Amino acid sequence: MSIIAANLQAVEATIHAACALAGRSKSEVLLLAVSKTFPAEAVVEAIAAGQRAFGENYLQEALDKMEAVARLQPDVPVDWHFIGPIQSNKTRPIAASFQWVHTVERLKIAQRLSEQRPPELAPLDICLQVNISGEATKSGAHAAELPELARQVMALPNLRLRGLMAIPEASTDPAQQRAAFARLRALFESLRLGGLPLDTLSMGMSGDLPAAVLEGATIVRVGSAIFGARHYE
Numbered sequence: 001m002s003i004i005a006a007n008l009q010a011v012e013a014t015i016h017a018a019c020a021l022a023g024r025s026k027s028e029v030l031l032l033a034v035s036k037t038f039p040a041e042a043v044v045e046a047i048a049a050g051q052r053a054f055g056e057n058y059l060q061e062a063l064d065k066m067e068a069v070a071r072l073q074p075d076v077p078v079d080w081h082f083i084g085p086i087q088s089n090k091t092r093p094i095a096a097s098f099q100w101v102h103t104v105e106r107l108k109i110a111q112r113l114s115e116q117r118p119p120e121l122a123p124l125d126i127c128l129q130v131n132i133s134g135e136a137t138k139s140g141a142h143a144a145e146l147p148e149l150a151r152q153v154m155a156l157p158n159l160r161l162r163g164l165m166a167i168p169e170a171s172t173d174p175a176q177q178r179a180a181f182a183r184l185r186a187l188f189e190s191l192r193l194g195g196l197p198l199d200t201l202s203m204g205m206s207g208d209l210p211a212a213v214l215e216g217a218t219i220v221r222v223g224s225a226i227f228g229a230r231h232y233e
């Protein structure tokens, strides 16, 4: 078995154990394999091991990789999720090439994604990125502006608002990890109580995966635990 296949198995087992502890079904949690900085060959290895959903942060790298993966593995459909910061001049290729975007934090970006989503494609699945760690992190909409933003994004025709995403301040303390994820879940539940049909909580990475699953994650975004340590140029 390849290292990537073995790592995928180990991550799936971690998800399974956390689901069992939380009384949840494993089928409620999608494993998104975050392949940023890793080559198309690594994605192909993961596909061979059964993985079908991949997350990317950098647009040009992602587009090149998608093309290479489609060439190497033309018969296997995979879903690509954009999970990086979005510049407004990059929305068109994102709208055309991804199935999901997890990092929408303002209306203008959502409007552009909706306008630029090619009409022959299904609506683009969207998560709103929320800042749940206050000053420590800069990305994400603030809790107070979330209900209004969610309603505005819901109204856009070519997007489908699915839920919320967050990257909490890094912590190795499981209690602190859970507290941050619980804040995101509380915001999610309050939007649902307000009538929004949301079904997705995108939270949890290699270092805080069990805590996220225990707090209700439906998508976990895992990179280094699958592909190994990243080396940036």
Ligand SMILES: *Cc1c(COP(=O)(O)O)cnc(C)c1O
Pocket (backbone or CB within 6 Å): 034, 036, 057, 083, 084, 167, 205, 206, 207, 221, 222, 223, 224, 225
């Ligand atoms: C890189 C990245 C991940 C994966 O992080 P790991 O710690 O390698 O699992 C998840 N989510 C986002 C938004 C990322 O940028």
